[in-house]
Amino acid sequence: MSAAPAQPTSAESGEIDASLKVPVIVLLAFAILWLLGASALGVIAAIKLHTPAFLGGCEFLTYGRVYPAALNALAYGWGMNAGLAVALWLMARLARGTLPSGGLLIVATVFWNIGVKLGVLGILAGDSNSITWLEMPAYVVPFLLVAYALIAAWVLAVLRRGTSPYLYVSQWYVLAALFWFPWLYSAAQLMLVFRPVHGTVQAIVAAWYSHGLLGLWFGSLGLALIYYFIPKVVGKPIRGYYLSSLAFWAYAIFTAWTGVSRLAGAPVPAWTQTAGRTASFMLLVPLGIIVVNLFLTLADGLGALATSMVLRFITVAAVVFVLCTVRGVILALPSWAGITQLTWFATASDYVLLYGVFSMAVFGAVYYLMPRLVRRAWPFAGLIQVHFWFALIGLVVGVVSLSLGGLQQGRDLANDKIAFADVTAHALPYLQAATIAGIILTLGHLAFAFNFVKLVICPQHRAASAAAPLPAALTVPPPELQATAR
Amino acid sequence: MNRAPLIFLGAFLALSFSWAGLVLSNQVGYGTLAPHFDDTENKAYPGQLPGLSARGALVYQDLGCVYCHTQQVRGGEPSADLARKWGERESYARDYLRDTHVQLGENRIGPDLRNFGARAPSAGSPAAAAALYQHLDNPSSVVPGSTMPAYTFLFTTRKISGDPSPEALAVPGVPAGSELVPTERAVTLVTYLLGLKDTYDYPVERRLNTPPAPKAEGKK
Amino acid sequence: MSAIPSNSDPRLEAAAASDDSIQRVHAGLLHTKPEPEPGGYALAPLLLLGLMSGLILGCCIFFVQNRGAFDPLVYNGHLNTKPGEGPVVLPPEQIIAKGKSLYAQTCIQCHMADGKGVPGKYPPLAGSDIVNGSEDRVIRILLHGLKDPITLNGATFTTSEKMPPFGPGMPGGLYNYSDAKISYVLSYVRSDFGNKSALVEESKVTEVHKQVAARTTSWTMSELPASP
Numbered sequence: 034m035s036a037a038p039a040q041p042t043s044a045e046s047g048e049i050d051a052s053l054k055v056p057v058i059v060l061l062a063f064a065i066l067w068l069l070g071a072s073a074l075g076v077i078a079a080i081k082l083h084t085p086a087f088l089g090g091c092e093f094l095t096y097g098r099v100y101p102a103a104l105n106a107l108a109y110g111w112g113m114n115a116g117l118a119v120a121l122w123l124m125a126r127l128a129r130g131t132l133p134s135g136g137l138l139i140v141a142t143v144f145w146n147i148g149v150k151l152g153v154l155g156i157l158a159g160d161s162n163s164i165t166w167l168e169m170p171a172y173v174v175p176f177l178l179v180a181y182a183l184i185a186a187w188v189l190a191v192l193r194r195g196t197s198p199y200l201y202v203s204q205w206y207v208l209a210a211l212f213w214f215p216w217l218y219s220a221a222q223l224m225l226v227f228r229p230v231h232g233t234v235q236a237i238v239a240a241w242y243s244h245g246l247l248g249l250w251f252g253s254l255g256l257a258l259i260y261y262f263i264p265k266v267v268g269k270p271i272r273g274y275y276l277s278s279l280a281f282w283a284y285a286i287f288t289a290w291t292g293v294s295r296l297a298g299a300p301v302p303a304w305t306q307t308a309g310r311t312a313s314f315m316l317l318v319p320l321g322i323i324v325v326n327l328f329l330t331l332a333d334g335l336g337a338l339a340t341s342m343v344l345r346f347i348t349v350a351a352v353v354f355v356l357c358t359v360r361g362v363i364l365a366l367p368s369w370a371g372i373t374q375l376t377w378f379a380t381a382s383d384y385v386l387l388y389g390v391f392s393m394a395v396f397g398a399v400y401y402l403m404p405r406l407v408r409r410a411w412p413f414a415g416l417i418q419v420h421f422w423f424a425l426i427g428l429v430v431g432v433v434s435l436s437l438g439g440l441q442q443g444r445d446l447a448n449d450k451i452a453f454a455d456v457t458a459h460a461l462p463y464l465q466a467a468t469i470a471g472i473i474l475t476l477g478h479l480a481f482a483f484n485f486v487k488l489v490i491c492p493q494h495r496a497a498s499a500a501a502p503l504p505a506a507l508t509v510p511p512p513e514l515q516a517t518a519r
Numbered sequence: 520m521n522r523a524p525l526i527f528l529g530a531f532l533a534l535s536f537s538w539a540g541l542v543l544s545n546q547v548g549y550g551t552l553a554p555h556f557d558d559t560e561n562k563a564y565p566g567q568l569p570g571l572s573a574r575g576a577l578v579y580q581d582l583g584c585v586y587c588h589t590q591q592v593r594g595g596e597p598s599a600d601l602a603r604k605w606g607e608r609e610s611y612a613r614d615y616l617r618d619t620h621v622q623l624g625e626n627r628i629g630p631d632l633r634n635f636g637a638r639a640p641s642a643g644s645p646a647a648a649a650a651l652y653q654h655l656d657n658p659s660s661v662v663p664g665s666t667m668p669a670y671t672f673l674f675t676t677r678k679i680s681g682d683p684s685p686e687a688l689a690v691p692g693v694p695a696g697s698e699l700v701p702t703e704r705a706v707t708l709v710t711y712l713l714g715l716k717d718t719y720d721y722p723v724e725r726r727l728n729t730p731p732a733p734k735a736e737g738k739k
Numbered sequence: 740m741s742a743i744p745s746n747s748d749p750r751l752e753a754a755a756a757s758d759d760s761i762q763r764v765h766a767g768l769l770h771t772k773p774e775p776e777p778g779g780y781a782l783a784p785l786l787l788l789g790l791m792s793g794l795i796l797g798c799c800i801f802f803v804q805n806r807g808a809f810d811p812l813v814y815n816g817h818l819n820t821k822p823g824e825g826p827v828v829l830p831p832e833q834i835i836a837k838g839k840s841l842y843a844q845t846c847i848q849c850h851m852a853d854g855k856g857v858p859g860k861y862p863p864l865a866g867s868d869i870v871n872g873s874e875d876r877v878i879r880i881l882l883h884g885l886k887d888p889i890t891l892n893g894a895t896f897t898t899s900e901k902m903p904p905f906g907p908g909m910p911g912g913l914y915n916y917s918d919a920k921i922s923y924v925l926s927y928v929r930s931d932f933g934n935k936s937a938l939v940e941e942s943k944v945t946e947v948h949k950q951v952a953a954r955t956t957s958w959t960m961s962e963l964p965a966s967p
Contacts, residue, residue: 202765264761282533305545417750
């Protein structure tokens with residue numbers, strides 16, 4: 034059935050995009066605000082690591098407070114807002130469903146952000162739980178859970194209203210992630226904060242949650258976007274697509290188990306540590322399939338990388354996902370874990386997944402979806418370039434410096450002839466490099482935010498766009514995807 | 520479309536599997552581990568944290584000490600924790616029963632603190648507390664090159680009325696007639712830190728975690 | 740074949756495939772396995788299956804080797820000791836420390852802090868033939884007590900009391916020490932006060948205890964084995 038082009042006036046999803054416009058823009062606006070806030074807090078924390086006198090004496094900005102505040106602003110401010118925005122858009126697009134009136138959704142978004150704001154301020158004020166990724170004090174948990182439930186319910190509502198009879202692999206990841214987060218979060222809160230379990234079982238719960246949040250929420254959403262945008266931009270179907278469901282289930286089963294591999298050597302049962310390590314190795318199964326799926330498809334359309342900024346962001350996310358999983362395997366090897374545990378090397382792994390996979394994929398998605406929501410082109414093509422290169426360079430410099438610094442730190446710690454003061458001194462150059470990376474990333478975020486603000490609210494840009502005829506990309510429906518053999 | 524319930528069910532089972540396997544089984548396995556009663560000494564180990572220390576643990580938590588200091592001593596290759604005298608033995612799960620809030624830590628930007636109370640300079644004497652106050656107030660004056668923040672806000676300058684406080688810090692720059700004294704939070708934190716010690720060796724853990732002695736005969 | 744759209748302005752990003760077609764094409768592909776090659780089978784899935792089986796096998800071996808006997812109190816994966824295997828052996832300094840604290844709770848009242856006892860009443864432990872002599876004899880005395888008069892190193896000691904029994908199950912016994920505690924306190928008195936005899940192992944106490952389990956009265960000097 035060769036497709037008669039849909040309504041020629043609305044490119045392909047005019048009605049859907051119009052219904053999503055306000056809620057998605059509100060979610061993204063909050064996300065970008067938090068991204069800037071997290072960048073600022075993160076740079077302060079990074080500077081304090083090598084120059085403790087910087088802003089010294091201010092209780093609210095000591096490292097032990099500003100660092101968790103930055104992490105939480107990044108994960109729950111930027112990550113959750115942006116993740117829900119793209120999940121909503123992706124689900125509506127793929128399910129071919131419009132969003133029912135979004136007023137309640139906006140109220141829920143505002144609630145979520147009040148909760149995160151209270152939480153981050155609570156951390157700075159000293160109410161932190163000091164459990165990585167769960168620092169936000171107990172009093173914001175009800176806010177967050179209720180707001181999340183309301184937002185996630187809208188995504189499901191869009192799916193129900195959708196007319197597409199199919200469920201693409203991206204939708205599997207989104208659906209599962211939507212369900213995993215509240216379970217992980219409420220179980221962890223219950224067992225760590227409200228009714229704490231005894232002894233080092235707490236550490237196991239915390240590791241299970243940390244990796245669940247990173248792998249099952251951020252990782253799944255990143256994969257959903259990558260799986261969507263590669264065929265969307267390259268114009269070729271996913272190679273070996275029949276394997277993608279196996280990859281999904283293997284990823285779903287093993288990812289949460291890998292969390293405890295970060296406890297290798299800690300006073301938790303040996304079999305649990307081993308189970309985590311084994312799961313890290315087993316992740317090679319979905320990884321192999323995902324590599325076949327994504328990179329063989331990408332190889333069909335490498336030319337698009339030259340022109341498409343979206344594809345560049347998405348490709349970086351896909352490459353980092355592979356490296357990140359391989360890194361997890363290496364970290365789980367007994368010979369490596371002894372050196373890399375409890376150093377910057379292990380800590381950096383979390384940032385890689387959150388920033389290199391999830392955030393990069395979201396940046397790409399936002400550059401694609403925003404012009405379609407507001408029906409205007411981005412004001413500055415150059416700023417998109419600036420954002421991409423700054424994000425890439427900042428990511429590489431940051432990860433490489435923290436990894437090398439972590440190896441140095443680990444080797445120093447394993448040698449009792451090296452006094453602790455020297456361990457600190459040897460790490461300083463790497464931490465300074467990481468600060469530079471943080472500043473580069475922040476500059477990229479500023480370019481992104483400026484472009485976003487200009488696109489959404491600048492009246493001049495709006496008027497100029499309205500005067501010119503709508504560009505073809507917004508009016509002509511995209512070509513049909515052709516099924517190719519193999 | 521009709522596959523969505525299947526995805527939900529599968530996602531539920533996948534996460535249940537990890538939750539039951541990791542969290543539930545360990546909660547059943549050693550979540551109710553009890554302190555070890557030593558009938559020689561007529562005491563249970565680990566003992567409860569004294570009240571002041573328990574409040575200090577909350578200060579430790581709210582200042583976020585855990586982001587730079589681990590509380591776990593690791594044995595075995597290639598760890599040098601024992602050689603660094605960070606503890607007499609590796610940490611066992613039973614050690615953590617006294618902590619309401621277990622803070623193992625993830626990164627050793629600073630040294631491990633699990634046995635800080637056992638190895639603090641002049642441990643056990645009042646001088647240990649004085650040294651620690653000075654360390655918290657100005658870390659680089661005690662450890663040159665330290666990147667630890669100066670917790671000056673844990674100390675307060677006040678007029679001397681009556682006898683000078685025995686806890687006053689001997690630091691330069693305090694105006695005459697005044698003294699720099701630790702606040703209540705500093706006192707509880709220091710009590711907590713100096714109380715951190717896992718010196719008791721549990722017989723069961725020792726037996727289970729000591730590698731069998733290599734057999735003398737039959738060297739390969 | 741859809742070429743790269745000419746409208747490739749990064750400010751807009753043209754799509755190369757419509758959402759509908761992405762859904763439809765992939766829904767078809769989901770159940771389309773690769774065509775068998777001329778040999779009659781598809782190589783790629785077989786290769787994948789082989790690699791996966793190998794990985795799963797390797798993971799199982801790794802897990803079994805490092806399972807730590809599934810004991811929650813084992814922290815080193817390569818130690819597969821079963822719970823309850825092997826005796827609890829403390830390092831010597833801890834045995835002595837425990838013995839010392841037991842000594843300070845009870846023995847010290849008669850034998851005094853310096854282990855010299857009270858001349859004529861309570862025999863000394865320092866340099867004592869009995870303490871430093873055969874383990875069998877001194878274990879028996881600790882378990883069941885020793886009646887007066889006591890002769891030691893050529894001197895005689897008499898009081899209104901006797902050396903009390905420390906083992907369990909003796910009529911009038913107050914202490915009910917386990918075999919382990921008896922081994923600790925004996926190890927201590929054999930290595931302090933100038934004594935330099937070997938420590939007493941718990942297993943030795945258990946062995947002697949079994950031999951004399953039926954006994955319900957304290958020993959007299961003449962009943963004890965005379966070996967030094």
